[in-house]
Amino acid sequence: xxxxxxxxxxxxxxxxxxxxxxxxxxxxxxxxxxxxxxxxxxxxxxxxxxxxxxxxxxxxxxxxxxxxxxxxxxxxxxxxxxxxxxxxxxxxxxxxxxxxxxxxxxxxxxxxxxxxxxxxxxxxxxxxxxxxxxxxxxxxxxxxxxxxxxxxxxxxxxxxxxxxxxxxxxxxxxxxxxxxxxxxxxxxxxxxxxxxxxxxxxxxxxxxxxxxxxxxxxxxxxxxxxxxxxxxxxxxxxxx
Amino acid sequence: xxxxxxxxxxxxxxxxxxxxxxxxxxxxxxxxxxxxxxxxxxxxxxxxxxxxxxxxxxxxxxxxxxxxxxxxxxxxxxxxxxxxxxxxxxxxxxxxxxxxxxxxxxxxxxxxxxxxxxxxxxxxxxxxxxxxxxxxxxxxxxxxxxxxxxxxxxxxxxxxxxxxxxxxxxxxxxxxxxxxxxxxxxxxxxxxxxxxxxx
Numbered sequence: 238x239x240x241x242x243x244x245x246x247x248x249x250x251x252x253x254x255x256x257x258x259x260x261x262x263x264x265x266x267x268x269x270x271x272x273x274x275x276x277x278x279x280x281x282x283x284x285x286x287x288x289x290x291x292x293x294x295x296x297x298x299x300x301x302x303x304x305x306x307x308x309x310x311x312x313x314x315x316x317x318x319x320x321x322x323x324x325x326x327x328x329x330x331x332x333x334x335x336x337x338x339x340x341x342x343x344x345x346x347x348x349x350x351x352x353x354x355x356x357x358x359x360x361x362x363x364x365x366x367x368x369x370x371x372x373x374x375x376x377x378x379x380x381x382x383x384x385x386x387x388x389x390x391x392x393x394x395x396x397x398x399x400x401x402x403x404x405x406x407x408x409x410x411x412x413x414x415x416x417x418x419x420x421x422x423x424x425x426x427x428x429x430x431x432x433x434x435x436x437x438x439x440x441x442x443x444x445x446x447x448x449x450x451x452x453x454x455x456x457x458x459x460x461x462x463x464x465x466x467x468x469x470x471x472x473x474x475x476x477x
Numbered sequence: 478x479x480x481x482x483x484x485x486x487x488x489x490x491x492x493x494x495x496x497x498x499x500x501x502x503x504x505x506x507x508x509x510x511x512x513x514x515x516x517x518x519x520x521x522x523x524x525x526x527x528x529x530x531x532x533x534x535x536x537x538x539x540x541x542x543x544x545x546x547x548x549x550x551x552x553x554x555x556x557x558x559x560x561x562x563x564x565x566x567x568x569x570x571x572x573x574x575x576x577x578x579x580x581x582x583x584x585x586x587x588x589x590x591x592x593x594x595x596x597x598x599x600x601x602x603x604x605x606x607x608x609x610x611x612x613x614x615x616x617x618x619x620x621x622x623x624x625x626x627x628x629x630x631x632x633x634x635x636x637x638x639x640x641x642x643x644x645x646x647x648x649x650x651x652x653x654x655x656x657x658x659x660x661x662x663x664x665x666x667x668x669x670x671x672x673x674x675x676x
Binding site: 275278279280281282285286325326329330333336337359360362363365451452453454455456457459460461463464465466467468471474 | 496497498499500501502505506555556559560563589592594595597598599602645646647648649651652653654655656658659660662663666
């Protein structure tokens, strides 16, 4: 026993810390300086289509974090045995398998939302963030770091997704989390809503903005987000 | 006439980019100059026009219940479609590299990324859900590709011009591209009024 513990100790000392500053950077970088949507411009399609309501966007965000994290992990574990010529197919198979798992789980847990998201859960396969991170990071880094990078990028993506969805649902429908167990009705013309526009006289003019329901609105909102993000973080400004 | 209708409908009225917002990533990233946008647009037309009939054959003769294998294999649809698309993109990549190395270099990473361009897989899935027949699927593929081509050329031209305008610095580049696309989307909404049967 004594011998084995002595043998193990130096090995532990050599190992890098499990969650040091480098690892923390992997998680926080995609939230700000290297955000998948506002900086890398990857994975826009689903960001536009899903965000009319907050609840589906929330589910979508979780699904992307899951797929991104685990596809990075598995690709990184396999990175030394994947031949360079067929790496895309291998990556696609890993992603497609994970997406199928997510799709089946969602169908079992919340059928209504899974029908709402139907095509877009499938389109996670072609979500460029997942593939982009596998190419750029997981193929060249160790599993634990790749996993954190995947989680970070998934969260960076999910954060923007939720922010866009909150704006669109609040102004387009007057509610938040519609269709979920915790449905909040914020503003609207009946007694169900917190701010009832028919009884509060100074809100009588209020109407839902139907533009927010159109997919064009998502373009404007992301455009404005990029504007805010870059004026707050000037080193991201496009100089070209 | 039916085929012309489908072409016009998929190119203008139900434009891939401006109505469904599919294939945004490469649309936004490669639209800085008209020249590269032109090359990528042609590549997308080609890939959509060729994967659509191939995937139609696969879907109807291989995966459908009455197909050659005699079993319902539709759960393999996503993987097989992606495999066909990936190999076609590989083909286009080799052709462009041979014919125009400068275009090949300027397209860079976005050429292999046509594989994960949602417009291609999305278009193929639309073809399945709308139950087109073989010739209709060819028309739909070419029309959808043409619509994508049109949209990326339009935004590239606008972005080339807007470089000389005084846009607020944080909005310059990407932010402006998003807002222009939003405006183009609203403009294309007005085409919803067209009746394709009138052609």
